Amino acid sequence: MNMIVCVKQVIDPEAPPASFKIDASSNSVVPPAGVPPVISPFDEQAVEAALRIKDAVGGKITAVSLGTGLLRDVVKKPLSMGADELVLLEDPAFDGGDSWSTAAALAAAIKKIGEYDIVFCGRQAADWDAGQVGSGLAELLGLPSVTLAKKVEVMDGKAKVERVIPDGYEVVEVSLPALITVSNELGEARYATIKGIMAAKRKEPIVWTPADLGVDASTLGTAGRRIKMLKLFQPVREGTCEIIEGEDEADAGANLAKRLSEAKLL
Amino acid sequence: MADNKGVMILAEAVNGKLAAISTELLGAGRKLADDLGEELSAVLVGSGVGDLAQEAIAFGADKVYVVDDALLKNYRTDSYLAVMEKVANEVVPKVVLMGQNSVGRDLAPRLAFRLDTTATMDCVELAVDPDSKLLLRTKPVYGGNARAIFTSESMPQMATLRVKAGEPLARDDSRKGEVVNIDAGLDASAIRTEVLDTVIEEVEGIKLEDASVIVAGGRGIGGPEGFQELEELAKMLKAAVGASRPPCDNGWVPDTIQVGLTGKIVSPDVYIAVAISGSSQHLAGCSGSKNIIAINRDADANIFKEAAYGVVGDWKKVVPAFKEKLKELMG
Numbered sequence: 001m002n003m004i005v006c007v008k009q010v011i012d013p014e015a016p017p018a019s020f021k022i023d024a025s026s027n028s029v030v031p032p033a034g035v036p037p038v039i040s041p042f043d044e045q046a047v048e049a050a051l052r053i054k055d056a057v058g059g060k061i062t063a064v065s066l067g068t069g070l071l072r073d074v075v076k077k078p079l080s081m082g083a084d085e086l087v088l089l090e091d092p093a094f095d096g097g098d099s100w101s102t103a104a105a106l107a108a109a110i111k112k113i114g115e116y117d118i119v120f121c122g123r124q125a126a127d128w129d130a131g132q133v134g135s136g137l138a139e140l141l142g143l144p145s146v147t148l149a150k151k152v153e154v155m156d157g158k159a160k161v162e163r164v165i166p167d168g169y170e171v172v173e174v175s176l177p178a179l180i181t182v183s184n185e186l187g188e189a190r191y192a193t194i195k196g197i198m199a200a201k202r203k204e205p206i207v208w209t210p211a212d213l214g215v216d217a218s219t220l221g222t223a224g225r226r227i228k229m230l231k232l233f234q235p236v237r238e239g240t241c242e243i244i245e246g247e248d249e250a251d252a253g254a255n256l257a258k259r260l261s262e263a264k265l266l
Numbered sequence: 267m268a269d270n271k272g273v274m275i276l277a278e279a280v281n282g283k284l285a286a287i288s289t290e291l292l293g294a295g296r297k298l299a300d301d302l303g304e305e306l307s308a309v310l311v312g313s314g315v316g317d318l319a320q321e322a323i324a325f326g327a328d329k330v331y332v333v334d335d336a337l338l339k340n341y342r343t344d345s346y347l348a349v350m351e352k353v354a355n356e357v358v359p360k361v362v363l364m365g366q367n368s369v370g371r372d373l374a375p376r377l378a379f380r381l382d383t384t385a386t387m388d389c390v391e392l393a394v395d396p397d398s399k400l401l402l403r404t405k406p407v408y409g410g411n412a413r414a415i416f417t418s419e420s421m422p423q424m425a426t427l428r429v430k431a432g433e434p435l436a437r438d439d440s441r442k443g444e445v446v447n448i449d450a451g452l453d454a455s456a457i458r459t460e461v462l463d464t465v466i467e468e469v470e471g472i473k474l475e476d477a478s479v480i481v482a483g484g485r486g487i488g489g490p491e492g493f494q495e496l497e498e499l500a501k502m503l504k505a506a507v508g509a510s511r512p513p514c515d516n517g518w519v520p521d522t523i524q525v526g527l528t529g530k531i532v533s534p535d536v537y538i539a540v541a542i543s544g545s546s547q548h549l550a551g552c553s554g555s556k557n558i559i560a561i562n563r564d565a566d567a568n569i570f571k572e573a574a575y576g577v578v579g580d581w582k583k584v585v586p587a588f589k590e591k592l593k594e595l596m597g
C-alpha cells in the first residue's frame with residue numbers, strides 16, 4: 001500500500017486566544033512569541049490513519065508539506081511517527097497561495113511521486129479552516145474522495161471508511177486509488193518513539209521547486225491565487241460578565257440559580 | 267463573466283421538509299439577489315423531492331430547478347457533483363451557495379474545482395460589494411480568532427454559509443415562482459463510492475440543535491460520572507447536554523454532542539458551560555447563544571469574556587448547590 005499524506009505547518013491552534021494578534025497594516029497574523037508552530041492536528045491524525053494501515057498490511061508512507069520557513073523539527077514529525085519519506089515544496093514561488101494554488105502544487109508533487117493507493121489529508125487546516133485542499137486534490141487528480149474519516153481499513157483494492165455525519169457515521173466503500181480526509185474522531189495520533197526521532201534526524205527531506213515539478217510558476221503561490229483577501233480582523237468581544245459571588249462556592253452556585261431565575265432565564 | 271447571472275442555492279430535504287439550512291440560504295440568497303437585481307433560484311436535489319419546490323418558493327426562490335432521481339436519494343459525492351455541474355453549466359449562475367454542513371463541506375470545494383472556480387467555506391456573512399458587485403465573503407479563520415473578508419472574480423462565485431448564520435424569510439405561500447425539471451442524466455457506474463451502512467448514534471432526550479437550554483461540560487468534568495451529574499441538571503431544565511471536544515475525544519460522551527467549529531453549531535437561549543475554558547474553536551459553536559453562563563475555577567478563563575453570568579469555583583461544589591436551589595425555586 002503506497003500512501004501519501006499532505007501535512008501543513010501551522011501556528012499552534014491551541015495557543016491561548018489572548019496571544020493571538022493581527023498586523024492590520026499587512027493583513028497578516030503575527031506568530032505568537034515563544035509558541036512554536038506545529039503540524040496541523042488533523043494532518044497528524046491523517047499520518048496516524050496511514051500508519052494504522054501500514055501496521056495492518058504494510059506499505060510506504062510519504063509525507064508532503066508545502067510552505068516557506070518550514071521548521072525541520074516540526075515537519076519531520078511524520079517521519080518520527082513512522083512515515084518513510086518526506087517531500088517539501090519549499091520555494092518562495094509556492095508562498096502566499098490560496099486553496100487553489102496550494103492544491104495545484106500538491107497535485108503536481110503527488111503526480112511526480114507517482115505510485116499511490118491512498119492520498120490522505122486533514123479535514124481542514126487549523127489556520128484557515130477551509131477544508132478545500134483535499135477535495136480539490138481529488139478533483140485535480142481525478143480520484144474519488146471520502147471526507148471526514150474516523151476509521152479507514154483496506155482490503156481487496158478497496159478502502160472501507162467510516163465517515164462522520166452529524167448524528168453518527170456512514171460506512172463507505174471506495175475503490176482505490178482514492179483521496180481520504182481525516183477528522184479528529186479517528187482518535188489520538190501516536191507519539192514519536194526515540195527510535196523514530198533518531199531516524200527522522202538522520203533522514204534528509206527531498207526538496208522540490210516549481211522547476212522540479214515542471215509546473216508553470218504563474219499557477220502557484222500568490223500568482224496563482226484566485227481569491228483576494230480584502231481584510232483580516234479580530235472581532236470585538238464585549239465581555240461584561242456578571243460574576244456571581246457567595247460565602248463559598250456552593251453559596252455562589254445557589255446565588256447563580258437565584259440570579260438566573262430573577263433574570264427569567266431559567 | 268458578463269454571462270453569469272443570478273444567485274443559486276442548493277436546497278436539501280430532511281424528513282420531507284426543506285432543511286433549516288436551506289431556508290437560511292434562501293433568506294441570505296434573496297438579499298444578495300435583490301442587491302444584484304437578479305433572480306434567486308434553488309436547486310432541489312433528491313428522490314421524491316418535487317413537492318418541496320413550492321416550499322422553496324414560499325421561502326424566497328424565484329425559480330426552482332428540480333433534479334429528482336432514485337439515485338439521488340442519499341448524498342454521494344460523485345452523483346451530487348455530476349448533477350450540480352450539469353445544472354451550473356445549464357443555468358450559468360453568478361453565485362452558488364451551499365450550507366456548511368455534511369453535504370456542503372464535501373460538495374462545495376469539489377464542485378468549485380470542477381467548475382474551474384473557487385469557493386470560500388464557512389462564511390458567516392455574505393454581501394454584494396456596492397462598487398465591484400462581487401460577492402463579499404466573511405469567514406472566521408484561525409479557529410474563530412479572526413475573520414477575513416474574501417472576494418474573487420472567478421465565476422461562479424461560490425461559498426458555503428455557516429448553519430444559523432442566515433435569517434430565513436417568513437414563509438409566504440402566496441409567493442409565485444417557476445418550477446423547472448432537469449433530468450439528472452446519471453450513470454450509476456460513475457458513482458465510485460458505495461454506502462454499506464449508516465449508523466445513527468441516537469442521543470436520548472432533546473436534540474442539541476433544537477434545545478433552548480444546553481448544559482455543556484468540558485475537560486474539567488473529568489470523566490463520564492461527572493457528565494451524569496450534568497445529565498441530571500439537564501433533565502431538570504429540559505435541556506440538552508453538549509460537550510467541548512476533549513470529553514468526546516476521551517470517550518466520556520458520544521462524538522455527536524461535540525459543540526464547536528468541527529462539531530455542532532448551537533444557539534440556545536441559555537448555554538451553561540461547565541469546566542470549559544472557552545477556546546476559540548469551542549466558541550465558534552456556541553457564541554450565537556443568547557446567554558452564556560460559565561462555571562469555571564479559573565477566573566482568567568477565556569469563557570468569562572463571552573459569558574453573561576459566571577461563577578468562579580469548582581463545579582463539583584457549585585453545580586450541586588445550583589441544582590438544589592433551582593429545585594427549590596421551580597417548586
Ligand SMILES: Cc1cc2nc3c(=O)[nH]c(=O)nc-3n(C[C@H](O)[C@H](O)[C@H](O)COP(=O)(O)OP(=O)(O)OC[C@H]3O[C@@H](n4cnc5c(N)ncnc54)[C@H](O)[C@@H]3O)c2cc1C
Nearest residue numbers: 006007066097098099121122124125128130131132133229
Ligand atoms: C498572508 C496570507 C494571506 C492569505 N491570503 C489568502 C487569500 O487571499 N485567500 C485564501 O483562500 N487563502 C489565503 N491564505 C490562506 C492560505 O493560503 C491557505 O492556507 C491555503 O490556501 C491552503 O489552504 P487551507 O489552509 O485553507 O487548507 P485546507 O483546505 O483547510 O487544508 C485541508 C488539508 O489539505 C492539506 N494541506 C493544505 N495546505 C497544505 C500545505 N501547505 N502543505 C501540505 N498539505 C496541505 C492538509 O492535509 C490539510 O489538512 C492566506 C494566507 C496567508 C498567510
Ligand SMILES: Cc1cc2nc3c(=O)[nH]c(=O)nc-3n(C[C@H](O)[C@H](O)[C@H](O)COP(=O)(O)OP(=O)(O)OC[C@H]3O[C@@H](n4cnc5c(N)ncnc54)[C@H](O)[C@@H]3O)c2cc1C
Nearest residue numbers: 484485486510511526527528529541543548563564580581
Ligand atoms: C482545528 C481545530 C478544531 C477544533 N474544534 C473544536 C470543536 O469543534 N469544539 C471544541 O470544543 N474544541 C475544538 N477544538 C479543540 C480546542 O482547541 C480546545 O482544545 C478545546 O475546546 C478545549 O476544551 P475544554 O475547554 O473542555 O478544555 P480545557 O481548555 O482544558 O479547559 C478545561 C477548563 O476546565 C476548568 N476546570 C478544570 N477543573 C475544574 C473544576 N473542578 N471546576 C471548574 N472548572 C474546572 C479549567 O479551569 C479549564 O478552564 C479544536 C481544535 C482545533 C485545532
